[in-house]
Amino acid sequence: MARTVQGHGGGLAEKVGKRLETMQSSQAWNSIFRPGSIFRKGYTDSPRNRSYVIMNSVLYHLHPVKVKRHAVKVSYTLCLGGLSFFLFIVLTVTGIFLMFFYRPTAAQAWDDIQSLHTSVTFGLLVRNMHRWGAHLMVLSVFLHMARVFYHGAYKPPREFNWVIGVILLTLTLLLSFTGYLLPWDQLALWAVTVGTNMMGYTPVFGDQVRFVLLGGVEIGTDTLLRWYVLHVLMLPFVLVIFLAVHFWRVRKDGGISGPL
């Protein structure tokens, strides 16, 4: 990073290089980038710095400094767990964008989506990404589960992390399902009608379950508000908690499962 650009005649390139070096030596710069950051002056590829990159980064230190060699192979994990998490992040970002243009009432929801398509810059694109990303996430979470099963990775000491994983799959389905209602179009209304009718057949307190889900006896603007809060706040909140435990357990149980 600190390399000065070599140019014949020097001139501008040399000036820029010098300026960069001064900046990297400044107190402000060094207070921002911790030791081991590749942006620090004099970063070299040494085992010590390789460890620092992980230890000194709030995001990367989800990982251990070193991992088993086989764990790095794409053919072992197919990146499915990581991609599920990445899709969750994408969905969070695009979802926050969508929240700016959406009001969860029966009178306004559909119009808001319509105007998102027509009069919001990149509105349609972001909505598409949110929708397709959601379907992909359901798929990747499911495939992740299948991968883990076929590797027998749920065996001791990882039994409980598998249980958390099943909970995460359920939460993913619920998140997707609650989001399904929000556009308030014919597809949403009737898909949710079918779904909630099924849950109304829960033995003993089926009617109560249905009432709680719908916020009334039939789907309406109360249902929309309820599912909106579930979708944007409550279920993601719960999911993040389980996600944290899931990641933590991966490390506490000794990293990802061994080679077959």
Add this chain to the structure above:
Amino acid sequence: MTEIPEHLLKRAQEAKAKAAAKKGGGPPSGGADGGGAAGGDDAGKIPAHLLARSEAARGASEGGGVATAERPAGGAVATMPGAGAQAPPLATGPEGHTQRLLTVVKAGSIQDVKAKPVDKVHTWPHLLVGEFVACLAMTAFLLVFSAVVNAPLLSLANFNLTPNPSKAPWYFLGLQELLTMFHPMVAGVTIPGMGIFGLMLAPYTDRNPSARPEDRKFAIALFTLFVMFWAVLVIIGSFFRGPGFNFTFPWNDGVFFDL
């Protein structure tokens, strides 16, 4: 510190008890004691002359002062003396030695190196680069796909106009498919509930310790059956169900399916 394995402790305990029982109140006699302790299998490892020497030392230190007092069981694993009534003097041997032989441990009987070297690589760059590329590829795919294919937005929700067929989201179409065969309580609650519960119990019901595919054919077959069961139901529900949720062929009547 190395922890002494439980079975060794237990064995030493037994030997001690045995030796104490043998002695009763009789005067200590080196040879007999050594022989008695040798009955415990551990004591056999201690050379007889060492045992004799420690007996002699103990005898000397206690002198005749305590005639029939309870003595700490010498046995195979020597313990610190001083269970007697007096303040324990530092035991000295016949020639005034101040050190005692506590135990003789054969190399390899207790030492056990548990940490096996694991072949590891640095997360940065080996793992992070892969993750970064995977995320980039996913972003690119999602962006391009979203630019080309629009998410469906049908007409405004209308309670008076039921579309035919009405379908649940695709991941629930397996359940909706079951609805054609079973009572709604079975199809909508019992079967999915049991499915999730069964999945959660998988690690506790599968007692097979091996993770190798050739050792767990049954588990793999069962899970594959489970996945295929849902996959087939979802595909039928998605593409082979038309108006009235009746069976159709998509190449005859078209696809009645929105994502």
